[in-house]
Amino acid sequence: MKFHFRRLLQNSGWLSDVAVSTDAAGIIGSIEDNAPKNDCDEISDGCALPGFQNAHSHSFQYAMAGLAENHSGENQADNFWSWRNAMYKIALSVNPDQLEAIAALAYAEMLRHGYTNVAEFHYLHNDISGVPYINRGEMGARLISAAKRTGINITLVPIFYQMGGFGKPPEKTQRRFISKTKEEYAELFDASAKACENYEGANIGVGIHSLRAVEAADIKEVVLNFAQDMPFHIHIAEQKQEISDSIVFLGKRPVEWMLENLQLSERFHFVHATHVNDDEIYGLADMKVNVVLCPTTEGNLGDGIFPLGDFQERSGAWSIGTDSHISLSPFEEIRLLDYGQRLTTNNRNTFGERSGAFAIDQALITGRKAMNNFEKEYFKIGAPLNACIISSAHPLIQTSTDESLLNTMIYSLDETSQEGTIVNGQWRSRNGRHEQQDEFSADFIRVMRELDFR
DSSP states (O other): OEEEEEEEEETTEEEEEEEEEEOTTOBEEEEESSOOSTTOSEEOOSEEEEOEEEEEEOGGGGGGTTTTOOOOOSSSOOSHHHHHHHHHHHHTTOOHHHHHHHHHHHHHHHHHTTEEEEEEEEOOOSOTTSOOOSSTTHHHHHHHHHHHHHTOEEEEEEEEOOOSBTTBOOOGGGTTTOOOSHHHHHHHHHHHHHHHTTOTTEEEOEEESOGGGSOHHHHHHHHHHSOTTSOEEEEESOSHHHHHHHHHHHSSOHHHHHHHHSOOOTTEEEEEOOSOOHHHHHHHHHTTOEEEEOHHHHHHHTOOOOOHHHHHHTTOOEEEOOBTOSOOOHHHHHHHHHHHHHHHHSOSOTTOSSHHHHHHHHHHHHHHHHTTOOOOOSSOTTSBOOEEEEOSOSHHHHTOOHHHHHHHHHHHOOGGGEEEEEETTEEEEETTEETTHHHHHHHHHHHHHHHTOO
16 A cells, blocks of 8 residues: 655654555555655545554543533532542443443544554453453453454553552442452453454553552562563552542652652653652653643543643653543643643743644653553654544645644644544544444444433
């Protein structure tokens, strides 16, 4: 297959009139700029960005997008913890077939918005009564199946979830998440790795839900002696209550405890890390720990705003995720991340001199690391063709210079300007629709009616 794009973004900047050839597996064989169109199979007048990396997803939560916005007005807090109770109702109801249908539409929508890869932070493991399935990786296998059907690349991160809070047994509402011991988690991990073998676009990572959800000794064991050659994901320091509880139980703040008790490195991906102090910011950056930021979810839940400026001053690396999927636009995540910083600092240079280029580079390269991909070249011979194609039709794009083009895309356009998404050399979404949009939408609607959520 040979593609022709009006422009294609490389690390050094934009190339024009670019022909990209791929083999049957979608692997790039050649990249040629100033190339003619007449010998190309697929001709696009769009601009090819490297495919976006969604570094944090709970796909089942897509079923509740928009459902937690009615507020009782009674004398009780409406915050992350009350939202979590609403989320548990979803988690306690979904069977494997329904999970696959929900995930398939969520992944199709990610593709429609330009994501080509997703890291699935997966903790919905057991059956509805809390008993492990005969295949401990059954629910993860359904996520792999959904990814394969839609064509998105997936990094499945089966999550170790053991307790209901610091020093507390699991709550009844958490029964589907639980692996009681690190040995049970190892069984879950092995079953999940087996499921990944069913799809060439799948691989696996290791993860712990949070410091409050696993015994400290078991966290150390998993970090030090388990799956060292893959990314490690963990929620951390998302809520102020979590900080207070950690100080009472461990005598340390969550990030502080991790820095003092573990040999951290760039294989670690700390999700949210919202409430960190200066010492923790410097420690994370100096140890090359990556932070995964999910601004639309963090804003929706009232989590707070990560101190990005201080982290970046120490060359800290970050990626983006859609988490609860209240939004599925990578551009919206980047914009809100930037604007949150501008509103708290009263400065406009969050990302330095070249805002759009810096944001794309961070979200891509750090996001790839979350998927165990350390490739730094945007498009490379020998690598798969994964691309988000932005239409050139909009007048703002037609009149932009190469210098202003990325900024225009990120700060001024929406998903209607996205021509489509190519994964492993195949169009998966085009002209605002996934290739199987009707099928996935119908399945999702059927499941929502079965569950009577919406």
